[in-house]
Amino acid sequence: MIKAILRWVLEKLYKVEVNGIEHLQQPDERLLVVANHTSFLDAILLYAYLPIPTTFAINTYTAQSLIGRIASKLVSLFPLDPANPLSIRSLIRRVEQGGCVVIFPEGRITRTGALMKVYHGPGLVADRADATILPVRIDGAQYTPFSRLRGLVRLSWFPKITLTIQAPRKLAVDESLRGRARREAAGQQLTKLMTTMMFETANIDQTLVERLLDARTIHGGKHIVAEDTERSPLSYNELITRSVILGRKVTQQCDDEFVGVLLPSTLTTVNLFWGLQFYGQTPAMLNYTAGAQGMVAACETAQLKRVITSRRFIKLAKLESVAATLAAHVELVYLEDVATTISGFDKVIGLITSRSDRLLSKLATRHADAPAVVLFTSGSEGTPKGVVLSHRNLLSNIQQLISSIDFNAQDIALNALPLFHSFGLSAGMLLPITSGVRVFFYPSPLHYRVVPEVAYDINATMLFGTNTFLAGYARFANPYDFYSMRYVFAGAEKLQAEVRQTWQDKFGVRIFEGYGATETSPVIAGNTPIANKAGTVGRLMPGMDYRLSAVEGLDEGQRLQVRGPNVMLGYLLHSNPGQLVPPATELGDGWYDTGDIVTIDDEGFVRICGRAKRFAKIAGEMVSLTSVEALASRVWPNAEHAAVATPDARKGEQVILLTTAENADRSAVIAQAQTDGVAETAIPRQIIQVAAIPLLGTGKVDYVRAAKM
Numbered sequence: 001m002i003k004a005i006l007r008w009v010l011e012k013l014y015k016v017e018v019n020g021i022e023h024l025q026q027p028d029e030r031l032l033v034v035a036n037h038t039s040f041l042d043a044i045l046l047y048a049y050l051p052i053p054t055t056f057a058i059n060t061y062t063a064q065s066l067i068g069r070i071a072s073k074l075v076s077l078f079p080l081d082p083a084n085p086l087s088i089r090s091l092i093r094r095v096e097q098g099g100c101v102v103i104f105p106e107g108r109i110t111r112t113g114a115l116m117k118v119y120h121g122p123g124l125v126a127d128r129a130d131a132t133i134l135p136v137r138i139d140g141a142q143y144t145p146f147s148r149l150r151g152l153v154r155l156s157w158f159p160k161i162t163l164t165i166q167a168p169r170k171l172a173v174d175e176s177l178r179g180r181a182r183r184e185a186a187g188q189q190l191t192k193l194m195t196t197m198m199f200e201t202a203n204i205d206q207t208l209v210e211r212l213l214d215a216r217t218i219h220g221g222k223h224i225v226a227e228d229t230e231r232s233p234l235s236y237n238e239l240i241t242r243s244v245i246l247g248r249k250v251t252q253q254c255d256d257e258f259v260g261v262l263l264p265s266t267l268t269t270v271n272l273f274w275g276l277q278f279y280g281q282t283p284a285m286l287n288y289t290a291g292a293q294g295m296v297a298a299c300e301t302a303q304l305k306r307v308i309t310s311r312r313f314i315k316l317a318k319l320e321s322v323a324a325t326l327a328a329h330v331e332l333v334y335l336e337d338v339a340t341t342i343s344g345f346d347k348v349i350g351l352i353t354s355r356s357d358r359l360l361s362k363l364a365t366r367h368a369d370a371p372a373v374v375l376f377t378s379g380s381e382g383t384p385k386g387v388v389l390s391h392r393n394l395l396s397n398i399q400q401l402i403s404s405i406d407f408n409a410q411d412i413a414l415n416a417l418p419l420f421h422s423f424g425l426s427a428g429m430l431l432p433i434t435s436g437v438r439v440f441f442y443p444s445p446l447h448y449r450v451v452p453e454v455a456y457d458i459n460a461t462m463l464f465g466t467n468t469f470l471a472g473y474a475r476f477a478n479p480y481d482f483y484s485m486r487y488v489f490a491g492a493e494k495l496q497a498e499v500r501q502t503w504q505d506k507f508g509v510r511i512f513e514g515y516g517a518t519e520t521s522p523v524i525a526g527n528t529p530i531a532n533k534a535g536t537v538g539r540l541m542p543g544m545d546y547r548l549s550a551v552e553g554l555d556e557g558q559r560l561q562v563r564g565p566n567v568m569l570g571y572l573l574h575s576n577p578g579q580l581v582p583p584a585t586e587l588g589d590g591w592y593d594t595g596d597i598v599t600i601d602d603e604g605f606v607r608i609c610g611r612a613k614r615f616a617k618i619a620g621e622m623v624s625l626t627s628v629e630a631l632a633s634r635v636w637p638n639a640e641h642a643a644v645a646t647p648d649a650r651k652g653e654q655v656i657l658l659t660t661a662e663n664a665d666r667s668a669v670i671a672q673a674q675t676d677g678v679a680e681t682a683i684p685r686q687i688i689q690v691a692a693i694p695l696l697g698t699g700k701v702d703y704v705r706a707a708k709m
Contacts, residue, residue: 006048020165030131037104039147057103088121095129114406120187127186137164137201152408164201198403199542207366207391211434219436228267228441245350247275258284260307264443280364284374285420292325301386303578306331368392386572387518396565397521400541409436414460416445422522428464445469452477461486474502482507498637521566525606536605557597557609635672636661640693642706657684
């Protein structure tokens with residue numbers, strides 16, 4: 001009777017929706033329900049909607065409070081002190097008695113809105129009691145005044161609440177493990193289970209536009225979400241209004257499947273990107289550092305007829321000759337010309353449309369698996385390819401990151417990476433804007449003196465960069481410039497130990513290294529505040545499968561292939577323009593071969609040994625060019641290096657090192673190799689001093705140009 005009354009009240013107030021109730025049709029004899037902890041309503045919700053008698057394991061202090069004493073009159077409570085081993089043993093015995101026991105593995109209500117630390121104790125309970133685990137996701141209650149997020153998110157008295165019950169499962173802990181090792185293994189499995197649950201129960205069956213409109217509903221139309229060097233911040237309402245107005249005018253001229261975009265990282269580019277999305281067009285983001293021929297090849301690959309750009313940008317970036325070459329192959333549409341066609345009537349129509357989710361939803365009749373953007377691979381080792389990413393691909397990767405790292409509406413992100421780069425677009429623009437995080441766009445990551453000043457000025461809490469860029473910022477920044485920084489994320493290239501240590505010593509900031517590819521939207525793995533191991537690129541994102549295959553001649557590491565919802569729709573190849581080639585390997589459709597040689601340890605941390613293409617075969621032995629660069633970095637830590645392989649008549653191949661170190665001498669490398677116990681084959685045959693290592697616009701080394709040098 002009490003449950004029925006509670007359900008009626010909850011449904012009237014919160015429109016509670018329960019998914020997956022069929023997973024409780026035949027409950028196991030020993031059932032341990034694990035749920036994320038969003039608010040004081042959580043226990044009430046589970047009590048009301050779980051159709052079986054339930055015991056709640058709650059903190060001892062809560063059980064002794066007034067609320068706990070009142071609750072004990074209505075439901076069965078099991079007081080628990082997570083830090084007390086005897087308390088855990090008592091809970092194991094309680095679960096062994098049978099029935100349903102509910103526990104919140106975080107041990108506290110979230111203070112971030114995301115999943116917090118998962119205690120190992122509940123995992124040990126499930127393992128020792130041989131219990132079946134039933135994961136339950138609670139969503140929506142974090143937006144009520146009964147949560148602990150006041151000041152972090154916009155609260156509402158009666159938001160919609162959803163309970164998602166996943167299929168029951170058991171932990172599979174190695175039987176040979178004992179004691180502390182077994183406890184940690186069980187805890188890690190439970191942590192992975194909870195993280196995966198947060199990802200799998202998220203809504204990724206939508207478009208980017210739908211996700212943007214959801215963000216406006218959650219955080220409010222007046223919430224400031226984007227800014228650039230013009231210092232005219234945009235709220236959700238302003239961003240959407242400007243995007244609708246610009247998108248409407250641009251798509252009157254560009255009605256092709258793919259529309260080229262040749263613009264820097266500014267709010268104008270952001271507005272254009274979203275404007276194209278609103279009107280069902282797919283932007284193809286051109287790399288303006290690729291040179292005229294590279295951009296022409298990209299246009300041919302994607303069969304672009306029109307490219308949107310700006311005269312001001314062309315002049316400031318000194319791309320006049322590039323624009324002239326492009327104009328011979330495609331029609332250039334200048335934003336300055338588009339602006340002159342925008343009338344007062346257009347602005348009124350845009351304003352009215354932008355305030356109505358219903359009208360906005362009708363503009364673009366897209367679905368989650370439709371193309372959302374075309375990006376082009378860096379071409380660091382060959383001809384760039386067009387990578388077509390769907391709405392589902394991008395939103396999956398965003399949700400994978402949100403499930404692993406806590407972002408909130410009080411964060412301020414600084415993104416100086418170009419929007420033609422997958423990391424700069426997905427993590428640096430789409431993630432913050434669709435998550436309520438304010439993001440500041442700076443047009444060039446190469447301004448090493450300016451970017452730290454901007455971070456200080458805007459009180460940035462998040463920064464995205466590559467090893468090269470982060471090293472540059474560290475050289476010129478004041479030790480206090482990054483005082484407010486919570487997260488620094490590094491990707492696109494290997495993070496050098498010296499750079500990591502410099503940031504730790506000079507700024508007191510940890511760099512979280514990740515790993516990915518344009519083809520995976522882009523993040524494959526990443527270190528997080530909860531799971532971080534130096535020298536690795538972190539654990540694989542939730543929802544991803546992987547396979548390792550041996551490579552002939554390599555003693556350490558195997559070739560990595562991955563599959564997941566963030567893996568691209570397919571390639572556009574210059575050899576076959578306009579034809580989409582879906583990802584596939586010998587493992588089947590949907591698999592993507594990263595081409596990277598990796599190791600994965602017992603805790604799931606991935607370490608990159610190098611790219612398969614970046615190994616030299618010397619006298620029958622495979623030598624990692626990445627390891628050669630690492631060796632050089634230990635000799636000359638303040639210089640930049642690039643190792644390339646060239647043919648050798650006697651040994652097959654030889655390694656040549658390009659370095660910016662002054663008076664670089666091969667004897668210093670030999671001495672370091674002997675100290676480190678590095679094989680002689682990893683010592684470069686020749687060292688060439690250069691003024692600068694050639695770089696792509698993404699910060700990666702341009703190995704094609706390096707080899708020519």
